Amino acid sequence: MRSTVKASLAALAATTMLAGTAFAGSHSAPLTGELRIISDMSNPAPRAVMEKLAADFDAMHPDLTVNLEIVDREAWKTQIRNALSANPPDVVNWYAATRMTPYVDAGLFMDISDLWAEPEFEALASTKGAMTLNGAQWGVPYTYYQWGVYYRADIFAELGLEEPKTWDEELANCQAILDSGRKCYTIGTKFLWTAGGWFDYINSRTNGYDFHIQLANGEVPWTDPRVRATFENWRQLIDMGAFIDDHQTYSWQEALPFILEGQATAYLMGNFAVAAMRDGGLDDSKLDFYQFPVINPDVDYAEDAPTDTFHIASGAQNVEAAKAFLRYVTSPDVQTWINAGDALGQLPVNANATVSDDKFIQQGFDMLSNNAGGGIMQFFDRDFPAEMASVGMEGLQEFMVFPDNLDDILERLEEARQRIYN
């Protein structure tokens, strides 16, 4: 009895192995079994996109059952660890760059360099760097969005201001805005990361992309004079009173009314804020966008453009179906519709996809394609390792409220750097 069970198990194993090689041999072989996806696209619009993606993929493959579970986006940031280590799904959402490190180091993401070697993936070349760690690729991007200054075009027109191209123009504009009884920028730093955006921009405009990434990688001390130069530039705005008061008590959403009501004229933000500002009553005649101005003319523009991604768990049960899903998500047609204005409203990662004709998406696409020669940053909390990011952003918030504490803050960050990176 025992031997028959063993024999049949062996036979079963042999057939599945055969089937496995057969699938690997051709992409057109039908996908079978179950594909388990855990997604963090929990906000209404992304949720609809994800549900349609799963349903379409399911319909394309009759023998395959797609099982989708959507987790709250904030909760997923801590739940992913449990999800990947116990009973892992096949496909998960995450973020690009350094944010992948813990899962890559722990062997929880699957190395999918073979997928990237396929000719279709050449259209994704611009994001390959953000998906590469230790010389291999660990996931695929599905969307990204630009950062920049969203401003009240009607107030600029009223004051006769132009979009600033240089830091001097920026400061002159800001002075004019302040003289009119408004604040130049709204910001809510209660949850810290918004201050990270300001640092990314001022630092990369002052010292360049390469320096910024060296700092993120812990190769430069925080007490370096070039870092101080960044804070000097930032301080010019703070001392003018450019930012709204009491920003440390607001979330980024709570800071929105200031620009909606015209008490502040601009917001350094990601493109996801546009939907909220449109809902708040700013139509395209009142709201416009400009690229963060040049500070040091010797360095090229670098832009924050965070990329959201799909990964295959190393414990995935249905690797073939998972890879097919990643190919599907990054294909030009799918990229076009999921990033369209009525879906995610962001930028497609595939060069062959069509960019939505939305005003801000177009401007962002143009900026990132033609005017970001320095490089693409993923954002402070994705480029810096987690602990450095949390200590760092706390320091940035303190600097924005008490700029005189700078020496103390930089020493603290330097102490943290020496401990974290060794």
Added chain:
Amino acid sequence: MASQATDPDRRGWYRRNEIAVTPWLFLLPGLIFFAIYVIIPIFQSFWISFHEWDGLGEKEWVGLANYERLLGGDRKFETSFWNNVKWLLLYLLAIPMGLFIALFLNQTVFGIRIYKSLFFFPFVISQVVVGLVFSWFYLPNNGLFDVMTGWFGIDIRGGVLGNPDTATYGIIAAGLWPQTAYCMILYLTGLNAVDPEQVEAARLDGAKGHKMLWYVILPQLKPATFIAFVVTIIGALRSFDFIAVMTNGGPFGSTRVLSFYMFEESLSEFGFRMGYGAAIAVVLFFLMLIFICYFLYAMWRDEREAR
């Protein structure tokens, strides 16, 4: 045979030890769960605190390094520790305030039950809701508190919760609201048990006002005071919810307490330094142990006196 059957030593082991064993059998399920979910994890925390571990990969033995860093000048730890001390001291205000309200409400007027339940209301609603309501109350510019301080010409820079000098006190004040209600209900039940004959006798002897309160009423409220003290100390040490909702530890980490710092280091978005988090947990455990030992000693002493 018959004589053997009546011989006590021939009964089964369980029968012979029934009186001694049965209580343990009844306790066994509870003991097992207590061990698995409380006792063993405490020792696991000790073990983890000697390692560097991200919760995913291999643990790396670092000996006492976590404690050296923690106690050797980690500023976040110092801030958290002193905030804990502030919480412990100021939270005790809930006891006299609760007593005062209880004395005030301990009268027979029309509709007193409604007043009592209204005063008890803040304890019934969730701490998260209380925290949220108070954070709106404290909002700069539009918040009611800011308007009220404005009448006296006081302007707190950044609002109560945005100013590192006032934020912790603002959160403690929010926490005192439900805690006072809790102490009040404890004292109200305690006041019901006050012996009217003793009050009568004291009155005949000419005791009035605060002397009556101090020498006659309060000694009889001692059990209520003890329980109020215990729940307030415990409440102060687990002040996590208010901080998470109202300031998230900010501005720039000035409102952290040890439990929040432990959570941040080990379980938050940018955390997962399990070893360091466990070291904080161990320190917090020993702080709590001081109070637990005192409570156990006090209870043991009371029981012995009662015998």
